[in-house]
Amino acid sequence: MPSDLLERPERAARSAARTAPKRRTRVFALAEARWATAALVLFLTALPLQLTGAPAWAWGPLYAAAYVTGGWEPALAGLTALRGKTLDVDLLMIVAAIGAASIGQVMDGALLIVIFATSGALEALATARTQDAVRGLLDLAPTTATRLADDGSEEGVATEDLVVGDIILVRPGERVGADGRVLAGAGEVDQATITGEPLPVAKEAGDEVFAGTLNGTGALRVKVERDASDSVVARIVAMVEEASATKAPTQLFIEKVEQRYSLGMVVATLAVFLIPLAFGADLTGSLLRAMTFMIVASPCAVVLATMPPLLSAIANAGRHGVLVKSAVVMERLGQVDAIALDKTGTLTEGTPRVTDIRPLDGSGLDEDALLSLAAAVEHPSEHPLARAVVAAARGRGLAVAGVRDFTSAPGVGVTATVDGRTVAVGAPGRLLDGARPARTDEVTADLEDGGRTAVLVLRDGTPVGVLGIADRLRPDAVAAVAALAALTGSTPMLVTGDNPRAAARLAAEVGITGDEVRAGLLPQDKVEAVRRLEARGRKVLVVGDGVNDAPALAAAHTGIAMGRAGSDLALETADAVVVRDELATIPTVVNLSRAARRLVVQNLVIAGVFISGLVIWDLVGHLPLPLGVLGHEGSTVIVGLNGLRLLRDAAWNRAARDVR
Numbered sequence: 001m002p003s004d005l006l007e008r009p010e011r012a013a014r015s016a017a018r019t020a021p022k023r024r025t026r027v028f029a030l031a032e033a034r035w036a037t038a039a040l041v042l043f044l045t046a047l048p049l050q051l052t053g054a055p056a057w058a059w060g061p062l063y064a065a066a067y068v069t070g071g072w073e074p075a076l077a078g079l080t081a082l083r084g085k086t087l088d089v090d091l092l093m094i095v096a097a098i099g100a101a102s103i104g105q106v107m108d109g110a111l112l113i114v115i116f117a118t119s120g121a122l123e124a125l126a127t128a129r130t131q132d133a134v135r136g137l138l139d140l141a142p143t144t145a146t147r148l149a150d151d152g153s154e155e156g157v158a159t160e161d162l163v164v165g166d167i168i169l170v171r172p173g174e175r176v177g178a179d180g181r182v183l184a185g186a187g188e189v190d191q192a193t194i195t196g197e198p199l200p201v202a203k204e205a206g207d208e209v210f211a212g213t214l215n216g217t218g219a220l221r222v223k224v225e226r227d228a229s230d231s232v233v234a235r236i237v238a239m240v241e242e243a244s245a246t247k248a249p250t251q252l253f254i255e256k257v258e259q260r261y262s263l264g265m266v267v268a269t270l271a272v273f274l275i276p277l278a279f280g281a282d283l284t285g286s287l288l289r290a291m292t293f294m295i296v297a298s299p300c301a302v303v304l305a306t307m308p309p310l311l312s313a314i315a316n317a318g319r320h321g322v323l324v325k326s327a328v329v330m331e332r333l334g335q336v337d338a339i340a341l342d343k344t345g346t347l348t349e350g351t352p353r354v355t356d357i358r359p360l361d362g363s364g365l366d367e368d369a370l371l372s373l374a375a376a377v378e379h380p381s382e383h384p385l386a387r388a389v390v391a392a393a394r395g396r397g398l399a400v401a402g403v404r405d406f407t408s409a410p411g412v413g414v415t416a417t418v419d420g421r422t423v424a425v426g427a428p429g430r431l432l433d434g435a436r437p438a439r440t441d442e443v444t445a446d447l448e449d450g451g452r453t454a455v456l457v458l459r460d461g462t463p464v465g466v467l468g469i470a471d472r473l474r475p476d477a478v479a480a481v482a483a484l485a486a487l488t489g490s491t492p493m494l495v496t497g498d499n500p501r502a503a504a505r506l507a508a509e510v511g512i513t514g515d516e517v518r519a520g521l522l523p524q525d526k527v528e529a530v531r532r533l534e535a536r537g538r539k540v541l542v543v544g545d546g547v548n549d550a551p552a553l554a555a556a557h558t559g560i561a562m563g564r565a566g567s568d569l570a571l572e573t574a575d576a577v578v579v580r581d582e583l584a585t586i587p588t589v590v591n592l593s594r595a596a597r598r599l600v601v602q603n604l605v606i607a608g609v610f611i612s613g614l615v616i617w618d619l620v621g622h623l624p625l626p627l628g629v630l631g632h633e634g635s636t637v638i639v640g641l642n643g644l645r646l647l648r649d650a651a652w653n654r655a656a657r658d659v660r
Contacts, residue, residue: 025125027125030121030124030125031073032073032117032121032124032125033121033124033125035069035070035072035073035117035121036070036114036117036118036121037121038069038070039066039069039070039071039113039114039117040070040114040117040118042062042063042065042066042069043062043063043066043070043110043111043113043114045062046059046060046062046063046066046107046110047059047107049062050107060106063101063106063107063109063110066110066113066114067097067098067101067109067110067113069117070113070114070117071094071097071113071117073117074091074094074117075091075094077091078091078094079091094113095266095294097109097110097112097113099291099294099295099298102291105295142159142174142175142176142177142212143158143159144156144157144158144159144177145157145158145159145162145168145170145177145178146168146169146170146171146177147162147166147167147168147169148167148168148169148221154169159177159178159211159228160228162177162178162224162227162228163224163227164224164225164226164227165223165224166178166223166224167183167221167222167223167224168180168221168222168224169219169220169221169222170187170209170215170219170220170221170222171215171219172187172215172216172217172218172219173214173215173216174214174215175211175212175213175214175215176189176209176210176211176212176213176214176215176220176222177211177222178211178222178224178225178226178228178231179208179209179210179211179224179225179226179230179231180208180209180222180223180224180225180226181206181207181208181209181222181223181225182203182204182205182206182207182208182209182220182221182222183205183221183222183223184205184220184221185204185205185218185219185220185221186202186203186204186205186218186220186412187202187203187215187216187217187218187219187220188200188201188202188203188215188216188217188218188383189201189203189209189213189214189215189216189220190213190214190216190384191209191210191213191214200216200383200384202427203220208225209222210231211228211231211234212231216382216383217383217408261302265294265297265298268293268297269290269293269294269297270290272286272289272290272293272618272619273286273287273289273290274286276289289618292618292623293615293618293619296611296614296615296618296623296631297611297614297615301606301607301610301611301635301639302604302607302608302611305600305603305604305606305607305639305643306327306600306603306604307327307643308603308639308642308643308644309596309597309599309600309603309642309643309645309646310327310330310331310596310600310643311327311643312596312643312644312645312646312647312651313330313592313593313595313596313646313651314326314327314330315647316592316646316647316648316649316651316652317330317576317585317589317592317652319649319652320585320588320652321578321579321580321582321585322560322576322577322578322579322585322586322588322589323563323576323577323579324575324576324589325575325576325577326575329558329575329576330593330596331593331596331597331600332539332557332558332575332593333541333558333575333576333589333590333593334590334593334594334596334597335539335557335558336488336539336540336541336557336558336590337488337489337490337538337539338488338490338492338493338533338538338539338540338541339484339485339488339490339492339493339540339541339542339543340492340493340494340495340526340529340530340533340540340541340542340543340552340556341481341492341493341494341495341512341542341543341544342495342496342542342543342544342545342546342549343494343495343496343498343502343503343506344471344496344497344498344545344546345544345545345546345562346543346544346545346549346562346583347473347474347477347481347494347506347510347583348471348472348473348474348477348506349471349472349473349474349581350471350545351388351471351472352384352385352387352388352453352469352470352471353388353391353392353469353470353471353472354371354388354389354391354392354467354468354469355452355468355469355470355472356447356452356466356467356468357370357371357392357465357467357468358370358443358447358465358466358467358468359464359465360437360439360440360443360463360464360465360466361439363459363463363464363465365464365465368396368398370457370464370465370467371389371392371393371396371398371467372393372398372399372400372401373418373423373457373459373464374389374393374423374425374455374457374465374467375389375390375392375393375394375398375400376400376401376402376403376416376418376423377403377406377414377415377416377418377423377424377425378390378414378425379400379403380403380406380414380416381408381414383414385453385455385469386414388469389425389455389467389469401418401419403416403417403418403423404416404417405417409426412426412427412430412431413425413426413427413430413431413455413456414426421459421460422459422460422461423457423458423459424457424458425455425456425457425458426455426456427454427455427456428440428444428454428455428456428466431456431458432456432458432463437463440456440463440466443466444456444466447466447468448501449501450468450470450505451470451501451502451504451505451506452468452469452470453468453469453470454466454467454468455467455468455469473506473509473510474581474583476582476583476584477509477510477583478509478510478511479583479584480583480584480586480587481510481511481512482511483584483587483659484586484587484590485511486587486659487587487590487591487659491511491512491513491516492512492516493512493516493517493518493529493533494506494507494512494516494517494518494519495518495521495525495526495529495530495542495552496518496519496520496521497519497520497521497522497548498519498520500517500519500520502519503517503519503520504517504519522548523547523548523549523550523551523552524551526542526548526549526551526552527551527552527555529552530542530552530555530556531555534556534557539557539558540556540557540558541556541557541558541559541560541590542555542556542558542559542560543559543560543561543562543583543586544559544560544561544562544570544574545561545562545570546570547570549561549570550570550573553570553573553574553575554573558575558576559573559574559575559576560574560575560576560577560578560586561573561574561576561577561578562577562578562581563577563578563579563580563581576589584656587659588652588655588656588659589655590659591655591656591658591659592646592651592652592655595646595651595654595655596646599642599643599645599646600643602642603639603642603643606635606638606639606642607635607639610631610634610635610638611635613631614631
């Protein structure tokens with residue numbers, strides 16, 4: 001083997017130990033968060049002073065400061081929008097808050113300001129965290145690589161300086177510095193971040209490798225085939241950013257009529273004030289009537305008609321292990337009518353496990369003896385399959401014997417001496433170079449046809465057994481797929497980077513038809529599959545967990561990430577996160593969203609009846625200001641309490657029961 005391909009353990013260990021710095025915007029690094037916090041502190045300081053009867057000079061300036069700190073940004077944004085001939089609810093709320101203060105309802109106006117400032121801060125934080133995750137994805141690819149010169153000498157260079165045609169050396173434990181093709185060497189590369197495959201993939205001369213994937217064993221010479229800006233990792237970043245930028249933010253139901261309502265309310269308030277004046281009415285009386293009209297016609301009850309059901313559903317889902325990031329997301333969940341599911345880490349647990357133990361005839365071994373023998377040899381290895389074998393032996397309470405003369409051959413397997421006998425464990429096709437016993441081929445083919453990885457065990461050169469290793473299906477996967485199919489009226493689609501045979505086997509287990517299986521997909525292929533569904537008018541929910549799922553999560557109508565093993569990018573890009581990795585909660589939260597949408601409609605009807613009644617009273621009669629405020633606040637309380645019904649566990653249980 002050439003000297004430059006020799007493994008250097010100390011360098012590999014340092015490379016494996018390096019972790020990329022985590023980019024995460026701090027809350028108070030955002031101006032919106034600082035202003036909202038200041039407004040909240042001022043409000044909470046003034047409120048007890050007012051309620052305990054302190055003089056107005058003690059709490060009045062505090063409320064005024066809360067108005068300024070919490071309201072200047074939405075007011076400025078509203079005025080900017082107004083300059084562009086757009087009237088939004090933010091500006092309307094500022095005007096309503098000032099109007100409330102002008103007729104003595106200072107505390108109500110301050111509360112309105114604080115709510116809006118806090119909402120804006122949360123939105124800014126969510127946006128910043130998503131941008132952090134997208135930028136942080138670039139940390140997957142190393143910043144430096146080892147370039148080989150024509151004379152065989154090594155040179156450390158920045159990966160961004162690599163050009164097509166360069167030859168780089170990737171040692172064990174290092175990340176691949178560029179997309180390219182293996183020229184020499186053999187190893188096993190963990191490329192789950194790109195393709196989602198659960199197990200490392202053997203690489204040898206002629207095979208393609210991707211920047212950012214981790215070389216586990218063996219050293220590789222790689223010829224660079226793409227510039228850094230065109231690597232798969234870079235394209236994932238570009239796709240996520242593009243999808244996030246072009247994905248139009250769905251407005252809540254009430255915001256769809258925001259412009260007309262806002263404009264109509266301003267015009268009506270001015271009319272209520274000016275028309276009586278034109279006919280000789282008293283200035284003070286006209287102003288009081290106009291302010292009363294603004295209070296009773298303000299959309300506070302309408303806004304609360306929308307938010308409490310959605311926020312209650314969010315809180316309820318959070319208690320049951322599903323974090324929904326916003327009210328907009330909760331509304332969107334109820335609209336989905338097509339599902340796309342990732343395989344590894346979503347429908348499966350994402351961890352290889354021993355599923356079959358097959359001693360061969362004449363070996364003299366039973367299942368426990370075969371597993372114990374294999375575990376003894378695999379124990380010194382750090383390969384994921386080795387860890388699965390050792391974990392299976394320990395799970396059965398088997399003793400793992402000590403070994404001598406341990407050696408590892410990348411892409412082939414491991415060998416050691418156990419109780420004086422030479423034992424090898426590895427890939428059947430590479431451990432046995434010549435003729436193989438028919439029974440060995442039969443067992444191996446049976447396991448591989450079932451979508452498992454076959455691991456052969458040799459003792460003194462003779463096959464004694466075969467182990468089957470596979471990623472295990474989640475216990476609730478079958479029920480979850482059936483429930484999602486019932487909710488949407490169509491079978492979910494399986495989108496995976498895994499091989500077609502493994503994908504087809506798993507799809508058959510969970511009840512997904514062959515027509516809905518898309519296998520061997522790279523991240524951009526998953527996005528294309530989602531967009532084809534959306535082109536047919538479908539609202540697609542994507543469920544995934546890895547970096548390779550992030551572009552599809554961003555491009556879809558709604559995205560849900562599995563939280564326990566999910567990548568940072570997937571967790572930040574997704575609209576919701578299943579914290580406990582319970583698939584059954586996904587159809588439940590979709591059904592809960594539909595219940596929230598029904599409550600929103602109920603609340604809008606209630607709010608509309610109250611507002612129209614109070615407005616008519618104020619226009620055709622004389623609505624006393626205290627009674628107007630009471631009616632306005634009463635309608636707000638009623639719709640708020642109605643929306644809080646979804647906080648109860650009974651609402652979650654009902655949503656779960658209705659999808660079974």
